[in-house]
Amino acid sequence: MARRSQQNNPEELRLQLLDLLSNFENNLKLDDLRQRVRGLVPVFNTLRDLGSSMLPDGESGRDRILLYLLRFPFTVIDGQELMVVAGIDDWARRVRELRVEHGWKILSGVTVKDIVQDWLEEESIIPIDADLELMQPDDYILLDANQDREAAHRWKSANRIRKLNLSIKDKILLFFQENIGNAISGEELRYIAKNKTEWARRVRELRTEEGWPVLTKTTGMPELPVGIYVFASNRQSPKDDRAIKDDLRRAVFVRDSYTCLDCGWTAHQWNRSDPRNLEAHHEIPHSKGGQTVKENLNTLCNVCHDVRHRKK
Numbered sequence: 001m002a003r004r005s006q007q008n009n010p011e012e013l014r015l016q017l018l019d020l021l022s023n024f025e026n027n028l029k030l031d032d033l034r035q036r037v038r039g040l041v042p043v044f045n046t047l048r049d050l051g052s053s054m055l056p057d058g059e060s061g062r063d064r065i066l067l068y069l070l071r072f073p074f075t076v077i078d079g080q081e082l083m084v085v086a087g088i089d090d091w092a093r094r095v096r097e098l099r100v101e102h103g104w105k106i107l108s109g110v111t112v113k114d115i116v117q118d119w120l121e122e123e124s125i126i127p128i129d130a131d132l133e134l135m136q137p138d139d140y141i142l143l144d145a146n147q148d149r150e151a152a153h154r155w156k157s158a159n160r161i162r163k164l165n166l167s168i169k170d171k172i173l174l175f176f177q178e179n180i181g182n183a184i185s186g187e188e189l190r191y192i193a194k195n196k197t198e199w200a201r202r203v204r205e206l207r208t209e210e211g212w213p214v215l216t217k218t219t220g221m222p223e224l225p226v227g228i229y230v231f232a233s234n235r236q237s238p239k240d241d242r243a244i245k246d247d248l249r250r251a252v253f254v255r256d257s258y259t260c261l262d263c264g265w266t267a268h269q270w271n272r273s274d275p276r277n278l279e280a281h282h283e284i285p286h287s288k289g290g291q292t293v294k295e296n297l298n299t300l301c302n303v304c305h306d307v308r309h310r311k312k
């Protein structure tokens with residue numbers, strides 16, 4: 001197969017392309033199908049060179065994809081744009097490498113769809129950015145302009161866990177437990193679930209049914225972007241306070257301004273050396289007939305929450 005030129009002068013490439021296309025007029029008149037097709041090969045290659053010449057600093061297709069995303073962070077980018085600047089056939093694989101192996105927080109439309117679908121099943125009314133909701137499977141968005149330094153460690157951990165003979169929920173929990181306090185993207189969780197769309201539902205079950213502190217934008221850490229998850233600590237909330245639906249818990253947190261009623265700790269103070277999280281606590285215990293309704297729920301940090309339960 002004909003190799004591509006290494007030129008990156010856009011204007012020269014444009015002229016070459018025009019030339020090739022006007023010569024193709026003769027090929028079109030040929031009876032031989034293969035000759036017609038082969039006449040188009042240099043046109044394709046030159047067009048790709050023209051696309052990759054848009055970002056001449058990127059040495060590889062993967063570099064150019066990254067450079068382009070970094071120019072437009074927090075913006076929904078059509079995969080076709082990445083195809084143009086990458087100038088290579090397997091651009092989609094390079095995007096996957098960037099987001100899974102290299103730790104760039106690039107969320108794909110497919111993963112966003114899983115998340116939104118899970119919210120709809122839960123009948124949660126969660127404010128989602130209009131941009132994200134309109135994302136097509138082939139769209140991408142860069143959520144953080146910095147590379148995640150622990151990505152290499154997580155990539156190893158994800159690959160090992162992915163192959164274990166466990167349920168998807170247990171695999172995701174194990175991955176969280178090995179990466180406490182890290183910002184983990186939905187892409188990684190989807191990868192561990194071998195791309196099964198149920199990953200989003202399993203994550204919700206870990207939080208709402210089993211009481212694990214899986215924080216997201218809408219479940220305790222409002223400053224996180226959609227699609228990023230933080231496992232705050234390896235501790236389940238007290239049994240009596242589990243089975244609280246996400247949107248009810250969020251309504252309680254919002255009412256209490258994301259602040260612990262007892263000590264005043266707020267979700268904005270979260271840091272890795274003091275990794276607390278907010279929980280909803282039944283004022284009248286559920287076991288004593290207290291209802292799981294907003295009026296009977298209070299916001300507490302996990303430290304104060306444990307103190308309250310010990311007192312009982």
Ligand SMILES: [Zn+2]
Nearest residue numbers: 260263301304
């Ligand atoms: Zn507290």
Ligand SMILES: [Zn+2]
Nearest residue numbers: 238241281282
């Ligand atoms: Zn409680």
